[in-house]
Amino acid sequence: MKKTTYDVVIVGAGTAGIMLARELGKFKQKVLVLERKKSLLEFSFKTLASFINLEEFGLTNYSVAQEIDFAVVHSKSLKEKVKVVGLTLDKVKLHEEIINSLDDDFIDIELGVHIKEIIADAENNYTAVKDKNGKEYTAKIFVDASGTTGVLSKKIGLIPKITDLATGVEYNAKYLGNDNEIHLLIGKDYKGGYGWVFPLKNKRAIVGFGTFDKIMIKGLKDNLNAILELPTIKKLVLKDNDIVEGGSIPITPVIDKFVSGNLVCVGDSVSQVNPIVGEGYKFIFESAIMASKVIHQALIKDDVKLLSVYEDQWKKRFETNYIRSKVAQKRIFSLTKKDFLIDVGLVLLKLRANKKNVETLSGEYK
Known part of the structure; x- marks a missing residue:
């Protein structure tokens, strides 16, 4: 059943997006996932x-x-x-398993949606994302899980455009x-x-x-x-x-800034793949689950400032390892x-x- 209002809009139904949606569904948050592809099981690598x-x-x-x-x-x-x-x-079976576990009572997915921009009000709070046809999608919190495209993370400068x-x-x-x-x-x-x-x-x-x-x-x-x-x-x-x-x-430098106001970024949109061998799923799944808990608390307490806790927790869990992996990566490939x-x-x-x-x-x- 389609909801009229959403707690969270997630842009991207890849690795990070579907895991985050699954976890938020467990918290009974109303979630809309927007995916530009026409299939949830279309991958460049299988x-x-x-x-x-x-x-x-x-x-x-x-x-x-x-x-x-x-x-x-x-x-x-x-x-x-x-x-x-x-x-x-x-990967097809892995994503199938996660998709089949999504709670339809709380999670909607729309395919073929190309998000082009994020809209902010006079106080710089994000109020909606807009697709290429001009349709707007509103929520209390937005998530960029759009992968290397970085639809929102690049637009607001959390990651370089190139x-x-x-x-x-x-x-x-x-x-x-x-x-x-x-x-x-x-x-x-x-x-x-x-x-x-x-x-x-x-x-x-x-x-x-x-x-x-x-x-x-x-x-x-x-x-x-x-x-x-x-x-x-x-x-x-x-x-x-x-x-x-x-x-x-x-393969950007290690990034540790993932939140801007009520926008949260997860996965390849903020380069959360571990640098050394491109190990992605393990680290991105963990990051998505971490983000889901923080988003849930921010919604319960109606305080988006709590979203910064996600950055603090990520740094504590991953930053040292990622820096060491980045050094090893550069050393090996030199x-x-x-x-x-x-x-x-x-x-x-x-x-x-x-x-x-x-x-x-x-x-x-x-």
Whole structure:
């Protein structure tokens, strides 16, 4: 049933938006989710590897494509196997599970809505968001969960209008390796980028190539095809189709400003992906749940100033880890064009305790 008034309007029904909607529905807040796509299950990437514990987020194993016991890091000459507890996830099934758990009594979703601006009154309180057709949507609190588009976060200056992105492409290919191992590949052959192989079920895997280099982006598919000819890759996958998928994640400096008045930003709209390996879902889900509790309190007490608590809690939980991950990211990718330095890095990885290597890969430092 459509509501006439809403407590919260969420712009974006991706990772952050649907998790936030689910949590606010539990609090019995009236929520409208606006999504520019015509489908809630349209993705540029259909799989991901994650260190997420699904039970912590009230999710089942429905979306698990493969359980992962090892992350194998490759240079041109060496490799190191890190013992991990990870998963390859089917994004479609993961989102299906969350969407099916939404409380229809409190949550409405409208598809095909392109939000263009946010409207403020004379006291600089946001009163509505407006779509490309001029229709306005009102609420007490607004949320930007629009991903890298940053529909609202960029408009009000919480994030730069032009942001750096890590962009990747991948194939679903026949898998020749061990089902319980993901593979991360760096070195000169990857031209300053990086490669990955994530196993799925039925001896299939995702093989991909990504880069931070703007110059490389136009040639991503060609570079992916080139690395498929590398001996290390050929031992792991066999390309048997030409269907390529692709997408981007933000690589801005660590951001800790997510609130402006009665506007809250969650997820890629404020670069909440962990910098080190692009681990997004675990951190964004946690951020969305954190934001939902603060939004609920602000609505109960009718005080949007309480929304700043979300920033304080996020900083306490994530900021140090993100700063360390950002340093590690810069260090790793400054070395990727020199195989000798990457080999040295792999040797150092071998000398470290497995626990420390897991911290680096997962972005969860103790």
